[in-house]
Amino acid sequence: RTWLQDNGYALIDETMVFDDNHYYEVLVAEPGVTEFTAQQLKFGPFNLARRPEVWQTRWQQEADRIHTIMTKLAAAEKTATPAYHAYQAARDHILEVLA
Incomplete structure (x- = not known):
């Protein structure tokens, strides 16, 4: 798209x-x-408007993947790192779009 x-x-x-x-x-x-x-x-203007099931599934899987990474960072006590905050922002953005 870019x-x-x-x-x-x-x-x-x-x-x-x-x-x-x-x-x-x-x-x-x-x-x-x-x-x-x-x-x-990031998400596609037509996909955002139509919200096809396959698109929703793909982005939910990405949110879940990021959550797994965040869980591992939290277990390593790395929640104050820039990486953790970047993952959190990315996941929050995906979940906001999916809501």
Whole structure:
């Protein structure tokens, strides 16, 4: 999405698919101008609007993965580190979008 935005393409559709244990984002673009917010760049403007099940599953899995990392950092008494706070902010952002 960043590349599209920076190189004169407008995103006209997108979806996410799960195949062979991998998630893929399919983007459809045409020449044009698009301005995305940071949230749209990360999650996709069409996916944010449509909220397909596969997209929700992928981001819930990412939130769970980050939670596992945070749990390990907490067990190592590293909750005051910048890394822990960055993970916490990323997880909170994902959960906010999924809510």
